[in-house]
Amino acid sequence: MLTLTYDDLHTAGEPVRIVTGGYPELPGGTILDCRRAARERFDAFRRAMMWEPRGHAGMYGVIPVPASRPEARFGVLFTHHEGYSTMCGHATIALAKWAVETGRVAAVEPETRFAFEAPCGLINVRAEVNAGVVRAASFESVPSFVFARDLVIEVPGFGAVTCDIAYGGAFYAIVPASAMGLDWATTPLPRLVDAAAALTDTIRARMTITHPSEPDLGFLYGTILTDGVLPGQESANLCVFAERQIDRSPTGSGVTARMALDHAKGLVKPGETRRFRSITGGVFTGMALRDAPIGPLPAVIVEVGGSAHWMGKGQFIIDPSDPLGHGFELPTTLAG
DSSP states (O other), X not given: OEEXXXXXXXXXXXXXXXXXXXXXXXXXXXXXHHHHHHHHHSHHHHHHHHSBTTSOTTOEEEEEEOOSSTTOXXXXXXXXXXXXESOOHHHHHHHHHHHHHTTSSOOOSSEEEEEEEETTEEEEEEEEXXXXXEEEEEEEOSOBEEEEEEEEEEETTTEEEEEEEEESSXXXXXXXXXXXXXXXXXXXXXXXXXXXXXXXXXXXXXXXXXXXXXXXXXXXXXXXXXXXXXXXXXXXXXXXXXXXXXXXXXXXXXXXXXXXXXXXXXXXXXXXXXEEEOTTSOEEEEEEEEEOOBTTBOOEEXXXXXXXXXXXXXXXXXXXXXXXXXXXXXXXXXXO
């Protein structure tokens, strides 16, 4: 029998399942080496935690690993139903609460600061602590930037769509729902998901996404549909990532990408805060802090804030005689 222990939290309704024991030691000298090993050699453990019967199509998780950078308290791999992300803001906010309240990072009141290492780089975290409890948390992004502006692409079923692509630890296509002929408030959610997935699939098929310094980060993670509201007002996000997975939170790396885009367009100045709302009503804040160019490429550091909550702790058993022990996905058709 194999066992995996875990802690469950959520941020604005988006789950964060953090492995606390039973996961094999990952080989490699860097966190990206660990990510490759997890994906290529130990993916059955991700499936066991993320897929049914223990998880579901919207599940999200964290695998703590040793950090390769001395300034980081620990490293993390981000996992979801389809695979592995390079950055996750909602999980970072949950990790701040988890690390302080479990004693992995010593609590300092009223503010605890520490850094951890993600596949996209070093993440600096600030936790607001009162009586040993993290009430809210924020983090500074890695340098974030715009990859493409006013990109016109022909999307099957939706015609010519004008969108932007920005990086906030992961790459996102960002587009108002109205640009795809949809009304943000009244269009059924499955139709919005279809639109976002169609745009993601089209861009992936027709464009090569590149990161200026790390090839492993060069891929389109998903699409964010917005309500089209400009800075100065609270704006809504619907992030559809990986393979049609819906983020229940406002998407921390997506908020970072949106702030990088607003900054590049001159719509926000350093120190200005925007509020972003998710489909659950949860709110993240985003603030452009300072310029942080990557060589000749303009980029910005963004601070994202929110709050997380505990849900539970537990232990999974993987029975080697169980044909579904490492999880399963529901089929798209019942043939064969």
